[in-house]
Amino acid sequence: xxxxxxxxxxxxxxxxxxxxxxxxxxxxxxxxxxxxxxxxxxxxxxxxxxxxxxxxxxxxxxxxxxxxxxxxxxxxxxxxxxxxxxxxxxxxxxxxxxxxxxxxxxxxxxxxxxxxxxxxxxxxxxxxxxxxxxxxxxxxxxxxxxxxxxxxxxxxxxxx
Amino acid sequence: xxxxxxxxxxxxxxxxxxxxxxxxxxxxxxxxxxxxxxxxxxxxxxxxxxxxxxxxxxxxxxxxxxxxxxxxxxxxxxxxxxxxxxxxxxxxxxxxxxxxxxxxxxxxxxxxxxxxxxxxx
Numbered sequence: 001x002x003x004x005x006x007x008x009x010x011x012x013x014x015x016x017x018x019x020x021x022x023x024x025x026x027x028x029x030x031x032x033x034x035x036x037x038x039x040x041x042x043x044x045x046x047x048x049x050x051x052x053x054x055x056x057x058x059x060x061x062x063x064x065x066x067x068x069x070x071x072x073x074x075x076x077x078x079x080x081x082x083x084x085x086x087x088x089x090x091x092x093x094x095x096x097x098x099x100x101x102x103x104x105x106x107x108x109x110x111x112x113x114x115x116x117x118x119x120x121x122x123x124x125x126x127x128x129x130x131x132x133x134x135x136x137x138x139x140x141x142x143x144x145x146x147x148x149x150x151x152x153x154x155x156x157x158x159x160x
Numbered sequence: 161x162x163x164x165x166x167x168x169x170x171x172x173x174x175x176x177x178x179x180x181x182x183x184x185x186x187x188x189x190x191x192x193x194x195x196x197x198x199x200x201x202x203x204x205x206x207x208x209x210x211x212x213x214x215x216x217x218x219x220x221x222x223x224x225x226x227x228x229x230x231x232x233x234x235x236x237x238x239x240x241x242x243x244x245x246x247x248x249x250x251x252x253x254x255x256x257x258x259x260x261x262x263x264x265x266x267x268x269x270x271x272x273x274x275x276x277x278x279x280x281x
Contacts, residue, residue, distance in 0.1 A: 020235040074185065074212040077204060081192035090201050092271050113248035116189075116207040119200070120248070121255045131271065133255065135204045 011040040051103045052160040062154040077116040091137040095130045104159035171227040175220045182216030210247045
């Protein structure tokens with residue numbers, strides 16, 4: 001199994017993508033399976049670091065949380081743009097993180113940047129601090145606790 | 161100019177509503193791009209278009225073509241996935257470029273890189 005499909009998740013993702021793009025038919029299942037199996041093998045020559053990914057229910061919890069937060073902050077940012085509340089001020093935020101896994105950090109970067117109102121600016125790998133710009137920075141502590149409790153805890157569960 | 165004459169009314173209403181809400185969300189985002197004051201604030205605005213705006217327009221497309229072709233058409237999900245994965249890359253690159261310029265100009269409103277702690281011996 002591992003010899004044949006060294007990256008089963010990637011193989012599956014490629015196969016699903018092929019089927020979504022071409023439509024479901026026996027020929028495309030065969031062709032897509034072949035392409036997925038062969039193309040995912042090219043990763044062998046790249047030798048990526050092991051991701052430390054642990055499939056668990058936490059993934060779905062995280063996905064749900066992120067979706068809800070994206071919708072909510074869409075409204076929050078739209079309100080700021082349309083009604084220009086006077087007391088709002090934006091600013092930078094230093095978020096200390098316990099995450100060390102580069103893949104987990106990448107996921108956190110996508111989450112924070114994809115959510116309107118927060119933007120990942122840089123990650124200091126020496127001090128393990130992330131610099132985030134927040135559009136509506138009310139209280140630094142609240143934001144730090146929010147990100148740590150909601151995302152980081154789950155990411156620590158998903159990636160070892 | 162009617163592109164979907166075979167679309168039943170109920171589907172047309174759903175597709176229309178989804179499209180309009182999505183387009184409005186994206187429009188609000190672009191208004192923010194015009195209106196917000198600093199560069200770092202402006203970077204936040206277009207994310208409205210790449211998240212909820214894009215999602216609603218893709219949903220409209222899925223409903224429309226699923227009804228027209230009487231089978232589930234869901235490859236729009238791929239567009240959503242790739243938009244979500246790639247937008248942060250550009251946004252981060254822009255923010256990094258801006259902060260690099262501000263720091264090299266010695267602007268006071270951006271945090272400095274911070275003292276580098278020496279690793280424990």
